[in-house]
Amino acid sequence: MILGGVDVGAATTKTVILQDDKILGFAVINTGSDVIKATNKATHQALDGAGVKLEELDYVVSTGYGRESVTFRNKTVTEIICHAAGVSWMMSGARTVIDIGGQDSKVIGIDEDGRVNNFIMNDKCAAGTGRFLEVMARVLEIDLDEMGPLSLQAKKPCSVSSTCTVFAESEMISLRAKGEKREDLISGIHKAMAHRVAIMGQSVGFKKQIALTGGVAHNIGIKKALEEEIKMEIITPDQPQIMGALGAALLARTEAQRKA
């Protein structure tokens, strides 16, 4: 069977094509303003990489905020369930997933069978999400990709608000004007974000192994800040950004087998 998983997030859309236990292809693209176009583009890119046609897919599960705009889906499943499934497949010992995406962050508890037993998501605010980092990168006039490595050079991390992205942006401009070093500011931003996520995750609890997923997982500075905050090791699986789409494809496999 050939299965498809599509994760339509606010910032990026991801598709994974799976056959048996092998990822045949995947794609990650910016979602942009046309969600349906993005889902089609990501899927066709993944299909091209897999050497498979859309009509050959036996079952497709979609997830993410835009999950209902995947016109060729068979079923929708929330990204919380999908992330747990994807991470459990990649890391059988995982018991906690910290997923930090473009517009939300989640902490998910997983049992030994890979099932979600608890979860929490951020409420209302973009602080503690990829959007927070995007805004800060813009203020500091650096690329997002530079933030992680720069943060590791900090000697004296600044204290930055973690309550509100907009207020933190104003704070950042003010600190910069005072002459605070860029790496210290970035380190402060990372600590603020990690603190917010860690507090949120307390109600779920952090049990090892802890996996970090989502686009923000590429940021080594965030990973370090989170580890310092929760005082536990965090593992970033390969291709952390596609865990939701991978989980969706795995759930597609389960559904297809059930129906067969």
Place this chain on the structure above:
Amino acid sequence: MAEYYDKLLGLCSFSTKEIDSLKPRLEKAFEKLGLNRQDFSRAEERVATQHDLELVGVRKILRAWLLDLLDLVLSREEGKKVVYYGYPSIQGPGMTIKAASNINLYIGCPDVVLCHTLGQIFDKITPLLEAAEKSGLPPGHGLCSLQQVRNGALALGIIPVPDLVTGSSYFCDMGSKADELLHEIYGHPAIYVDGIMDSAWGEYPQWLPERLKFLGAQIDKLYATVNDVLGIKVTQQSSEKAMQISRRFFKALGRLTKLMMADPMPVSGVESGMALNLAAASTGVSMTDGAEAIETLCDEVQARVDKSQGILEKGAPRVLNFIQPFSDPSITHMMEKAGLALSSSLVTVPPPKRDPSIQINTLGEDRAEAALRDVYHSGYGLAKRFEDAARLVNIDGVLWGYLFNCRPLAQYSHLVKQWVEKNAGIPTLSLEMDIYDSRSYGPEALKTRVEAFAEMLRARKAAM
């Protein structure tokens, strides 16, 4: 001649004859409320799609709400004295005052009435919220939207300035602050019922005797003020009369609560919520027409249960739900569409029985003792009641919906989750929402969390 409101009222179980006889009141009230043809047209569609109109009992419950809205809006013109009380804690004394009254009196909670009518039926609660935002309760300040509804309704002249307002400053302290603001603006007297909130963790369902004495004295003071301001004397007889009047209502409600536990769940939580909240909203038609409506609904729901008919599939995860949205039924429907049977609430599990050894000396202490056994006087008590409910009732999960701008509810948001999960082993979703103002918490915003919770519960059930 057909009027623009006939169709909606017909859907809400008003007979043609009744509409004719009520016409002057209806038109006066609708004018005061600013309701026009478009509003009625929208309400017809809203009621038809959001409520289970196949059930006559549902239609009658909607009728009871609309009748209470008329009574509220026209109370001053119709020569009544007007008393408002706060939600959730003062309905009991309110009922007693109503029973004691020998004058033409409207006593109720206008905010709750308006949420269930202008909100649920007409989808027109936003103008009240916006009026409040301009009148001393601005947005972005973490203020209770229920208080905004009352403030806005007064600012727009939809409801009369009362002769007296009473609120508690235990549990919800914003209510009393908001009433203080309204007192400054409109000049009506306000009497607050205080309570001692600092109980020791683990104390419930016991409490220090001083707490009973204090709260009892506060309620006695309320009764004395009602006598001073309105000439209404509350006695033991009026207390008993209040119980008698409300007995029929609560008996019917108890029956409906049990029927909701059937599998498949026979009717939406929207309808059981509309029934339950009649008790919080008013002391007039809710107890008479409301009781009769719920009785009708119970008979119809029983028929569904007998045929194993329901609105969800059999075996859907059953959830103990703290509170239903008041103004926007689409949120409850979203939860049910996600596959959650919102089959029980704290009403499903009554509070502990009175300890007969406790000395009760006054009417106020009698009311206070009942209040202390409920959930508004102890954080531990609230968590414990949830734990007990989760154990005693056959449920798969708990849904603690809280308002971030409601200090008592938000404070318990993670406490209740952790307590119930640890002590009863039941998964709990702590869901930030706004049951009065869904502008920032519409169904789409909440959907991912609710659907994930439903998926989690289904997987857990399947694995057991």
